[in-house]
Amino acid sequence: MYKFLFRPLLFRLTSDYAHEITIKSASLLGNYKWLQKSTEALYGYSNRSLEQKIGGLRFPNPIGLAAGFDKNGTAAPFMQSLGFGFIEIGSVTANSCIGNPKPRTFRLTEDKSLINRLGLNNEGALTIARRLKYRELTIPMGINIAKTHDPSITGEKAIEDYRTSFELVKNIADYITLNISCPNTTEGKTFEEPEALDYLLQSLGIENDASLPPVFIKFSVDLDDSQLLELLDICEGYTIEGYVATNTSSLRDNLQTSESVVHRMGKGGLSGRAISKKSTATIEKIHSYTKGLKTIIGVGGISSTEDAIEKLKAGADLLQIYTGLVYEGPALVKKINRGLVAYMEKHGIDHVYHIRKIKNLQGK
Ligand SMILES: Cc1cc2nc3c(=O)[nH]c(=O)nc-3n(C[C@H](O)[C@H](O)[C@H](O)COP(=O)(O)O)c2cc1C
Numbered sequence: 532m533y534k535f536l537f538r539p540l541l542f543r544l545t546s547d548y549a550h551e552i553t554i555k556s557a558s559l560l561g562n563y564k565w566l567q568k569s570t571e572a573l574y575g576y577s578n579r580s581l582e583q584k585i586g587g588l589r590f591p592n593p594i595g596l597a598a599g600f601d602k603n604g605t606a607a608p609f610m611q612s613l614g615f616g617f618i619e620i621g622s623v624t625a626n627s628c629i630g631n632p633k634p635r636t637f638r639l640t641e642d643k644s645l646i647n648r649l650g651l652n653n654e655g656a657l658t659i660a661r662r663l664k665y666r667e668l669t670i671p672m673g674i675n676i677a678k679t680h681d682p683s684i685t686g687e688k689a690i691e692d693y694r695t696s697f698e699l700v701k702n703i704a705d706y707i708t709l710n711i712s713c714p715n716t717t718e719g720k721t722f723e724e725p726e727a728l729d730y731l732l733q734s735l736g737i738e739n740d741a742s743l744p745p746v747f748i749k750f751s752v753d754l755d756d757s758q759l760l761e762l763l764d765i766c767e768g769y770t771i772e773g774y775v776a777t778n779t780s781s782l783r784d785n786l787q788t789s790e791s792v793v794h795r796m797g798k799g800g801l802s803g804r805a806i807s808k809k810s811t812a813t814i815e816k817i818h819s820y821t822k823g824l825k826t827i828i829g830v831g832g833i834s835s836t837e838d839a840i841e842k843l844k845a846g847a848d849l850l851q852i853y854t855g856l857v858y859e860g861p862a863l864v865k866k867i868n869r870g871l872v873a874y875m876e877k878h879g880i881d882h883v884y885h886i887r888k889i890k891n892l893q894g895k
Pocket residue numbers: 597598599600602621622636645647649651675710713749777778779801802803804830831832833851852853854855
């Protein structure tokens with residue numbers, strides 16, 4: 532129904548407007564319990580083989596909503612009713628921010644990809660934390676934090692900015708993701724510079740506080756091997772639950788869309804099918820470096836069960852989707868979860884975690 536009815540209608544609108552309408556509707560619909568229940572009956576899917584306990588949290592299935600979709604945490608209850616196994620709100624920043632001027636999101640339909648330069652628009656950590664304090668979700672809710680999009684906030688002020696958000700969300704979030712890889716800031720710099728990251732992790736006091744929720748670090752898909760290993764080396768010195776791999780790309784690789792069209796769209800992070808392989812390769816490298824001991828949330832171009840299996844085999848424990856939802860619609864979550872169960876039955880395995888073993892047994 533989405534592909535034949537809603538997508539053609541939404542795709543007649545600009546990408547920015549379509550998202551605004553979607554998020555407003557989802558936020559509104561979430562206020563009606565009966566509607567949530569009917570949505571859940573339609574889109575929900577549960578199976579014991581998909582359940583996992585990670586970082587002390589129970590994930591009913593491995594498919595999560597990626598950061599960026601629900602930046603202000605207004606749509607979380609409705610998104611839960613779409614069958615997600617967890618949700619990541621944000622990125623949230625210490626100061627509220629209107630983001631970059633519109634247009635700021637673009638569809639590359641041929642590539643089932645998007646380019647966005649939203650620029651960390653959000654209502655600010657305090658407002659969002661107050662909103663989420665009383666949320667009633669039955670699935671884990673992560674909060675993704677980033678530095679406020681303001682080039683005048685650098686050095687110690689940048690650390691303080693991060694710390695403000697961290698302190699505001701640490702008692703509300705089931706897990707926290709540090710988005711160190713947002714490519715859409717005016718200053719163009721990120722905390723993916725090794726010294727900056729080390730100082731940030733030290734300043735947040737992560738290793739000294741057992742009461743904190745699990746902390747994840749989100750990497751860009753554009754890191755080369757040596758950059759990734761250097762950052763992992765730093766992160767592994769702290770009490771980190773795991774990694775979110777990956778964020779969007781600033782490059783324009785693997786595209787069918789014509790160069791001139793892409794050029795006209797301008798700067799921004801590329802997401803969707805175009806980054807899928809690179810994101811899977813990053814997952815593989817993290818899995819191998821951490822010897823499978825850290826939790827990996829795999830994200831980047833998942834729009835089918837096959838994409839999900841590829842990432843699980845690379846070492847991901849949990850998965851997230853954003854761009855796939857835009858192209859495939861909300862039924863994608865159930866479709867992938869069902870597909871995973873069918874795949875496990877076919878291969879005689881009883882838990883989603885063991886999907887990665889099939890690579891070793893059958894060479895693919
Ligand atoms: C419009 C848009 C906005 C995004 N905003 C954020 C954000 O605020 N914080 C973040 O960590 N990632 C953000 N992302 C990145 C996604 O969380 C995800 O890492 C990336 O899009 C790859 O997944 P996908 O191919 O399934 O979209 C955004 C992605 C899109 C498409």
